Amino acid sequence: MSEFDIELLSVSKSFAGLSVVRDINLQVPAGEFVSILGPSGCGKTTTLNMIAGFSAPSQGDIRISGHSQVKVPPERRNLGLVFQNYALFPHMTVAENVGFGLRMRGAPRIEICAAVKSALRSVHLDGFDARYPAELSGGQQQRVALARAIAPKPSVLLLDEPLSNLDLKLREAMRVELKEIHKTLGMTFIHVTHDQEEAMAMSDRIIVMDAGAIAQQGTPGDIYRNPASRFVADFIGRSNILPVSAYSSSAAGVKLSIEGSPIVLRAPSGAADGGVISFCSIRPQSLTLVAPAALTDGTNWLEATIHRVIDLGDHAELEVVVEGGHRLVLHHPGSAMGARSYQPGQAVTMSVDPADVRPLSR
Ligand SMILES: Nc1ncnc2c1ncn2[C@@H]1O[C@H](COP(=O)(O)OP(=O)(O)OP(=O)(O)O)[C@@H](O)[C@H]1O
Ligand SMILES: [Mg+2]
Numbered sequence: 001m002s003e004f005d006i007e008l009l010s011v012s013k014s015f016a017g018l019s020v021v022r023d024i025n026l027q028v029p030a031g032e033f034v035s036i037l038g039p040s041g042c043g044k045t046t047t048l049n050m051i052a053g054f055s056a057p058s059q060g061d062i063r064i065s066g067h068s069q070v071k072v073p074p075e076r077r078n079l080g081l082v083f084q085n086y087a088l089f090p091h092m093t094v095a096e097n098v099g100f101g102l103r104m105r106g107a108p109r110i111e112i113c114a115a116v117k118s119a120l121r122s123v124h125l126d127g128f129d130a131r132y133p134a135e136l137s138g139g140q141q142q143r144v145a146l147a148r149a150i151a152p153k154p155s156v157l158l159l160d161e162p163l164s165n166l167d168l169k170l171r172e173a174m175r176v177e178l179k180e181i182h183k184t185l186g187m188t189f190i191h192v193t194h195d196q197e198e199a200m201a202m203s204d205r206i207i208v209m210d211a212g213a214i215a216q217q218g219t220p221g222d223i224y225r226n227p228a229s230r231f232v233a234d235f236i237g238r239s240n241i242l243p244v245s246a247y248s249s250s251a252a253g254v255k256l257s258i259e260g261s262p263i264v265l266r267a268p269s270g271a272a273d274g275g276v277i278s279f280c281s282i283r284p285q286s287l288t289l290v291a292p293a294a295l296t297d298g299t300n301w302l303e304a305t306i307h308r309v310i311d312l313g314d315h316a317e318l319e320v321v322v323e324g325g326h327r328l329v330l331h332h333p334g335s336a337m338g339a340r341s342y343q344p345g346q347a348v349t350m351s352v353d354p355a356d357v358r359p360l361s362r
Contacts, residue, residue, distance in 0.1 A: 005030040005156060005188045006051065011060035013046050021046050022212040024060070030155070033182050033189040035199035038209030039235070044192040047209075048158050051190065053077050064156070080149035080187075084161040087145070088133040094120070094144050095129035101152045119147035122181055139170040146178075150185060159191040163198065175201045196236050200224070208232050228272055229362045233281040240282045240328040244359070247277050253354060256280050261324020265300045266354040275361030284317070286356035287330040289342075290349050299351050304328070306346045318342060320350070 006028040013021040021043040053074035123143040200220040227233035245259035304320035
């Protein structure tokens with residue numbers, strides 16, 4: 001037995017010579033909730049399909065509890081599957097849908113009944129047994145699909161964009177529910193999404209994919225605070241990315257000269273990967289509008305002109321232009337009334353704590 005429930009070892013996949021998944025190394029310990037997150041077409045579903053056994057890796061190995069799965073057919077991998085289009089059987093009741101997998105395995109009737117009941121309780125659909133899919137809302141149908149996947153008690157649940165067909169409110173409610181179900185059942189969840197908020201809200205760990213390869217993996221907080229690349233900084237949350245033309249390091253940190261601009265920004269240290277600094281990233285909420293009199297030596301301050309103000313109710317989004325023409329987005333918290341006093345064309349001063357400037361090499 002391996003301590004890891006699922007391992008991907010240098011897994012690659014090509015279709016007709018075109019490389020789609022490249023050298024993925026991944027270890028998912030039993031009981032973890034992992035999200036594979038990345039833009040459309042980056043290879044998430046392809047990776048999940050290889051774990052499920054629907055397609056074989058072109059290279060590399062996939063192990064479950066230490067055993068290579070390459071020759072194991074999907075139905076013998078003890079995995080539960082939930083997809084974007086819940087694909088319930090319309091002519092079967094909820095109970096028949098949920099019991100389908102166990103029936104196919106020839107489980108005794110009494111066992112199926114108990115498993116269906118327990119699965120429906122897990123997804124808060126007790127008493128819905130006799131309904132047909134057409135008599136359920138989208139969120140309820142998705143919960144039936146979830147119950148169907150967990151009823152045979154798989155050790156791992158694979159979820160491919162399970163919430164993307166639901167409206168925003170329902171999606172947010174289901175995030176919480178999925179997380180609860182994960183906690184209650186103690187199964188390993190491997191969840192695929194292109195929605196960073198969803199991944200942040202639910203996962204113990206996020207695997208960020210870019211163009212078939214893993215760009216970064218870590219806890220949601222770690223990835224958000226310490227993005228390893230420009231791609232990750234921009235994909236997880238929002239970031240202002242500024243090009244760096246030159247820099248100098250000292251014990252106090254690093255000073256970054258912004259390309260095409262007299263701006264010099266202090267940051268606490270060099271790029272995390274030790275590479276040549278080419279960019280820096282600043283979160284919109286790390287930029288603060290300040291009165292010039294409030295400036296102190298230790299911080300970064302920038303002169304800017306407001307280009308656009310978008311009132312978003314709980315905060316305002318200001319697009320500003322700094323010296324050299326770079327555009328930055330700033331989130332101004334608090335009442336939108338306060339933000340209304342800012343007008344396009346107005347000159348402002350912004351500060352950003354050096355700790356919030358992140359040097360990046362790529
Ligand atoms: N059977 C196939 N034959 C050829 N190309 C394929 C096949 N399946 C996927 N691809 C290609 O592989 C790439 C990755 O596809 P994949 O479905 O894994 O992306 P994804 O990350 O799941 O995207 P999305 O978020 O849109 O679902 C795409 O460019 C896709 O066109
Ligand atoms: Mg997909």
